[in-house]
Amino acid sequence: MTEKRTCQVCMHHCSLAPGQTGLCGARKNEGGEIVCENYGQITSMALDPIEKKPLQNFRPGANVLSVGSYGCNLRCPFCQNHEISMGGREEAGGMCVPPKLLADTALEWKERKKAGNIGVAFTYNEPLVGWEYVRDTARLVREYGMENVLVTNGTASLEVLEELLPYIDAMNIDLKGFREGYYRKLGGNLETVKQFITRASAGCHVELTTLIVPGENDGEEEMEEEARWIADLSREIPLHVTRFFPQYRMRDRGPTDVGALRRLAGIAGRYLEHVYLGNV
Template identity: 75%
Template sequence: MKTICQVCIHHCALEPGQTGLCGARKNEGGEILCENYGQITSLALDPIEKKPLRDFHQGSMILSVGSYGCNLRCPFCQNHEISMAGRETLDAEYVSPSQLADMALIWKKQKKAGNIGVAYTYNEPLVGWEFVRDTALLVREYGMLNVLVTNGTASQKVLEELLPWIDAMNIDLKGFREEYYRKLGGELETVKAFIARAAESCHVELTTLIVPGENDSPEDMEAQAKWISSLCPKIPLHITRFFPRYHMRNKEATDVEQLYRLARTAGKYLKKVYVGNV
C-alpha cells in the first residue's frame, strides 16, 4: 500500500521500500522515514558570510553540515554530487544530533576559530528536517545559534516545526516566474509563502542566482524586489553570478555588468542588495 510523503510539494506516493524524488525519504513498513537522518557527507567551519548571511553576526564562523538529497532538480546545482545522489553512492558517516551539538560546542571554545552554532546547508536540509529539528534543539540548549540554508520548498507544517529553533535563514528565491520554477521542479507560490512566514519569526536573507537567458530580465527582478519589499524593505537580497555547472556546463557565466544592473533595479525597492560571486 502506498504512503504519501507530506514534506514538500511533490507529495510522493511511495510503495514500501520505495524512496521519494528527494532521495532522502523512504517508505518503511507504511511510514515515511528520513533515511538520511544523521548521514553526514560534508562538515566544515565556514565564515557566516559564505551561507551567505551578510547582516547576521558578521565576521563569525559557523559549523556547516550537510547530508544528501534535494527535492528540486536545478540543472546548475553546484553541490550536485551530494544533493542529487542517493545513500548507496555516497560515503556518508553517521553523526547523531548530540554528537554534532557537542562538536559545535567544542569548536565554540576554540579561541582561534570560534563558532557561533550550526548551519544546515550544502544539500537541501528540509528533506531531512527531523535531524535539523533534533540537532537545533540541542544547539540552542548550549546557547548557540542555528542557521538554515534552504530552497524553501517545504510545507508550512515542516516550517512551523523548525521555526522555534532557527535563528536565521538564507532562502533561495530562484526567480519570480512560475514557469521558471516548474523547470526546476518547484513551485513559486510555495516558496513565497515559506519566505513570508519565516520572515515573521527569524532573520531572513534571500539569494537569487542569475542564470543568463532564464531569470535575468529587469522586469522579473523588479517584480521580485517589489514583492520582497512588501514583506519588509530591509530583507537583504543577494544577487549572485552563475558559473557553468552540472547540466549547464555549456552556458556562459553571467555578465557582471548585468548583475549590477539587476542590483540597481532591486535597489529601487530594497535597502540591502548584495552582488556575489563576481
Template identity: 60%
Template sequence: MHRCVLDEGQTGRCRARMNRGGEIICGNYGHITALALDPIEKKPLRRFFPGTKVLSVGSYGCNLNCPFCQNHDISMRGEDRRRNVFLTPEELAERAAELGEKGNIGIAFTYNEPMISYEYIRDTALLVRKAKMKSVVVTNGSVTEETLRRVLPYIDAMNIDLKGFTEEYYHMLGGDLETVKHFIQCAAQECHVELTTLIVPGKNDSAGEMRELARWAAGIDRKLPLHVTRFFPAFRMEDGCPTDIQTVYRLAGEAAKYLDHVYTGNC
C-alpha cells in the same frame, strides 16, 4: 512539497525520504557528506553576526532538480552516496560547541537541501539552542508550512533561495513559486531571513523580473537582505557561459530601488 505517495521500499523524489514498514522515514538522518567551519558570510548571511564562523553541515538529496546545481554530487544522489559519516544530533552539537574557541557561533544546515530531513534539523537545533548557540538553515524553501513549523521554533536565521519570479522557471526546476513565497513570508515572521537569487543567463536575468521580485520582497520588509549572485557553468549546464558581471550589478541596482540591503556575489 511533492507529497510523494510511496509504496513499501520506495524512495521519494528527494532521494532521502522513504517508506519503511509502512512509515515514511528520513533515510538520510545523521548521514553527513560535508562538514566545514565557514565564515557566516559564505552562507550567505551578511546581516547576521557578521565576522563570525559557523559549522556548516550537509547530507544528500534535494527536492528540486536544478540543472545548474553547484553541489550536484551530493544533492542529486541518494542513499547510494556511501561517502558519509554518521553523527547523532548530540555528537554534531558537541562538535559545534568545541569549535566555539575558533569563533563558531553554531551550526548551518546547508550544501544539499536540509529541509528534506527536517527531523535531524529539529533534533540538533534543539540541542544547539540549549547550548546557547545559533542554528541556521540554507534552503530552497520548497516545503510545506507544516514542515517549516516543525523546525522554526529552533532556528535563528535562514538564507532562502528565491531562484526566480515566474512559475515557468520554477516548473523547469521541479518546484512551485507560490510555495516558496509562502515559506519566505512565514519564516520572516519568526527568524532572521536573507534571500539569494542566482542570475542564470537567458533564464531569469530580465530587469522586469528582478523588479517584480524585489517589489514583492519589499512588501514583507524593505530591510530584507537580497543577494544577487553570478552563475557559473555546472552540472547539466557546463556548456553555458558565466553571467556577465555587469548584468549582476545592473540587476542588483534594480533591486536596490525597492530593498535597503542588496549584495552582489560571485563577482
C-alpha cells in the same frame, strides 16, 4: 501488503510503495511509515565564515560549523553540490553523526579561541528533506546557548517550517526567480517558496539569494517584480544577487555578465535597503 503512503514534506507529495524512496532521495516508506532515511548521515562538514552561507546582516565576522547530508527535492541543472544533493545514500556516502554528537562538536569549536563558532548551519544539500534531524540537533544546539542557521530552497510545507522555527535563528532562502515557468523547469513551485519566505521572515532573520542565469531569469522586469514583492514583506530583507558559472548539466552558456548583474542589483536596490552582489 502495506499500502502506499504519501510524503507531506513538500509539494511533490510523493506516493511511495513499501521500500520506495521519494524524488528527494532521502525520504522512504519503511513499514508503512514515511521516514527520514538520511537522518544523521553527514556528507560534508566545515567551519565556514557566516558570510559564505551567504548571510551579511547576521553575526558578521562569525564562523559557523556547517554540515550537509544528501538529497534534494529540486533538480537544478546548475547545482554546485550535485554529488550529494542529487545522489542517494550509496552515491553520497557520509558518516553517521547523531544529533548530540553534532551539538557537542559545535560546542567544542565554540571553545576554541582561534576559530570560534556560533553554532550550526544546515546547508550544502537541501536540509528540509531531512527536517527531523535538523529539529533534533537544533534543539540541542540551542540548549548549549548557540545559534542555528538554515540554508534552504524553501520548497517545503508550512507544517515543516513551524516545527523548525522555534530553533532557527537565521535562514538564507533561495528565491530562484520570479516566474512560475522557471520554477517548473527546476522541479519546483514558486507559490510554495513565496509562502515559505513570508512565514519564515516573520519568525527569524531571513536573507534571500537569487542566482542570475543568462537567458533564464535575467529579465529586468522580473527582477523589479521580485524586489517589489520582497519589499512588501519588508524593505529590510537582504537580497543576494549572485553570478552564475557553468557547471553540472548547464554548460551551454557562459557566466553571467557582471554589468548585467550590477544592473539587476541596481533595480532591486530601488525597493530594498540591502542588496549584495555575489561571485563577482
